[in-house]
Amino acid sequence: MDRGELVIKGIRQGLLITLGEGSWEDQLAQLERRLSQGATFFRGGRAALDVGDRRLGPAEIDQVCELLARYEVELWALLSPRDETALAAARKGLAVTLAQKEPEAPPLDEPVGALVVRRTLRSGQRIHHSGDVVVLGDVHAGAEIVAGGHVVVWGKLHGTVHAGAMGDEEAVVCALDLAPTQLRIAGYLARSPEERQSRPVPEVARVRDGKIEAVPWHQR
């Protein structure tokens, strides 16, 4: 078998993606090709990624998370014999072994990894992440974000958003222009008022007294 080739196989905990030799970019391109060929097969799956001896930082890890998220695959573990890479993965809240039990829990004051999306999400695009989600761009109507934690949109939020999707009622949703089609926090649901604000102001939505409330950012 070609040693530059990326290998995807099924294991007990989902998919195991083993990168081959060759540049990071080339392997990502291969991964994207494989994902797009079997998009319906991979959708909703969980994957562990074996990156070998590569040295990866948070940016590369975000990059691959984002790529997988585009095909609705959740990355739960990143395996590498290299300490720096494993540390960066652990900081993102990823497992670093295939063992079922949690690896050493991250210290409590360290936030669970955030997924930073550096682009605009268009209709039909979906981001699913167990931690916080930060979007540097707009979220168009028809796009969807589901996050275990907070959702911050540095742009217009017109799509559907669910923060605290695993039940965290403390989660908030912030946006420069908060006008989602539908906004959910934990088990609560709200829709934007029918009439649009003429001049949008940054707002934060949170659960207060049993319902979702959005207030301008400066009135916190």
Place this chain on the structure above:
Amino acid sequence: MAGKVITITSGKGGVGKTTATANLAVALAMREQRVVAIDADIGLRNLDVMMGLENRIVYDLVDVVEGRCRLRQALVRDKRLPELFLLPAAQTRDKTAVSPEDMVRVCDELRQSFDYLIIDSPAGIEQGFRNAVAPADEVIIVTNPEIAAVRDADRVIGLLEAEEKGPIRLIINRLKPEMVRRGDMLTSEDVLELLAIELIGIVPEDETVITAANTGRPVALSDDSLAGRAFHNIARRLLGEEVPFAPLREPGLLERLRDWFGRKEGEP
């Protein structure tokens, strides 16, 4: 030389993809470009009808792909413009008769002898769409100033961006200036804000387009309709000319008087 492949697509059906394809092909051919219009809507072909070439078709795209004829034999020369050709779709087959690789191969061959290859994509985001965009160097999205059309356009742009296809530019088709003025229709600014991509043209609603489609004589062939002029402006922008975007209505009496006295503003 190597021709440029431009795919015209939209997501939603009925927004004017085929009209745009026929008219841009005509407008480019009238500007001394060698052009082939390719109908990728296999099973629901229309481009031949709109170009008035239906009765000249002998072979089609599927015949080429399946090796029943040479590519040259399937090309139909336009009856008015010698630099314009049509590669028709098959009407009796469906989208699965052609693969994205087939389209790339056919287009690579056509690039050798044409300046522009304009592909008319079918509606939707399934295989027909995949076939149509596979060979594209550039994509033009056609939309109408309606929320449903804009939403579908956004979906398509997202799919194209994920594949790093581009540049992607936008035609806003069938804009009714009167309705916009009354506040009853999305403005071109509204559409651009929703889609956040580069605009290449605005085509006003124009009844002559319907007559033209029925008679197989694209409006761009003559200079006497608003829509025809709009398509010519888009062709000029494709060729790299700077053409200003301007008001979209027939000039009023005052403006015509002013034109008489030599002050001519840009046109749509």
